[in-house]
Amino acid sequence: MTDTTTQQATAAASGAAATEQFRGKQRTEAAEVDTKRVDTLVTELLAATHDIIRRHQVTYAEYDALKTWLIQVGADGEWPLFLDVWLERVVEEVANASREGSKGTIEGPYYVPDSPRLPAEAALPMRDGEGGTALLFQGQVRSLHGTPLAGATVEMWQADNDGLYSQFAPGLPEWNLRGTVVVDDQGGFRIHTIQPAPYQIPTDGSCGTLIRAAGWHAWRPAHLHLKVAAPGHQLVTTQLYFQGGAHVSDDIATAVKPELILDPTPVADGTGREVTYDFVLDKA
Template sequence: MTDTTQATAAASGASATEAFRAKQRSEAAVSQERVSTLATEVITAVHDVIRRHKVTYAEYDALKAWLIGVGQDGEWPLFLDVWIEHVVEEVANENRQGSKGTIEGPYYVPESPRHEAEATLPMRADEPGTPLLFQGQVRAVDGTPLAGAHVEMWHADDDGLYSQYAPNLPKWNLRGTVVADAQGNFRIHTIQPAPYQIPTDGSCGKLIAAAGWHAWRPAHLHVKVSAPGHQLITTQLYFQGGSHVEDDIAQAVKPELILDPKPATSGKGNEVTYDFVLDPVEV
């Protein structure tokens, strides 16, 4: 990877923080009782860790310095999405009957260019990587095809970099929203992404180094699928046999989300079929 394509923790952290602040979020009021319960239990859990492990003042000061550094680096979205979000997603979607979801991650950008049911994601003329045809159908849990469903996809390139979070990539590179046809079918032409390390030159990297962990995520496709009257599903799809599928730092891999691409019938690259089943909106 050349210096001109390096993505620094500070730059990607700032972009992730800015994107989160711009994101439309539920502002539903939370009761004081709920806040008190959650905050008290989190703080009590920290107290328990301190007592059980006899945390020293030197370790306490190191924690304070690290927490300050996470904020200064703009890496709170990265930290929370890598180490915390997978449990929030697990709890939030535990009653779904349809397709499995997983974490959104910090690199989502809304309002990507819209395309017809068969489309090629925006990419450079000489985009490196193995061509991939990702196709399937969007259905309701009762099997009804969902005409006009939106299949929103984004992913890293062959260097493990995301557009809008790394320099010198076109704005919408490998990002797009495909509108399914009358039978809920879609065909998306893209390239297979590469595994990548989360940025390690910032505070999250310091934690990884201090703990002796690895910083790798397996190659994956990010997808959001939606249709009127149905619950949005946010997921990531991985590749069978890929590096770090078994030890993803974000702990986001589920067996149902592992793809097994085969050589494409066109003779160019690989192809895979994966259907999405959406739950009805809860009333």
């Protein structure tokens, strides 16, 4: 893992970067607001909060501490981190309840669109001597009926061997360990990368304050992020984890699902590990 100085520097900048990425997404994907839905959701959210205050006899000191913390979350730019770590998994669960194909999970705060397009067999952009165990991630994209989906894309991003993401940590090349692979005519892909490491979410800002106050840990298990798409089919956003990895059973974001756990095996020539994982997409 990174030393403390590097990790703290990264945490200080990552909130602002995540906020800016989300604002850009909202400018291009702005949705119409249904006033009746807003009324229902906000009214019930407030009612649930009122119930918590009454049941736990919240004091003014606790209320003021909450106000101070909420203000600081905004000042730190950590709303994307807070929401993606502690709320997004339930939104994803509801949104994809009827999906028949591959399981999805949270996107997280570190997605960046428009990564470099790569052929069906390719290495993700990485530095010379990139740390970590070499990993070949391969598979096929197909429909619910088993038809290979030529023209599908497998968009992939991940942390490096120090748990850091390009564009959210200083000193990393812009597209390090980020790429969009275009599958072959049989829906196949072979992506050469490294196996990422577990990492702590940033802890030197407001989310870290909450974690310490509640006595929680801040760790996410090692994972690969993916968005898999094909014309006429539903996009799946997911993360894939590693069998036996640290914090697979107690992920702070509670985003791990049994169907999303990989079990890589050693490559015959001893140069790393490999794993096959296929994606099945629902019709749009």
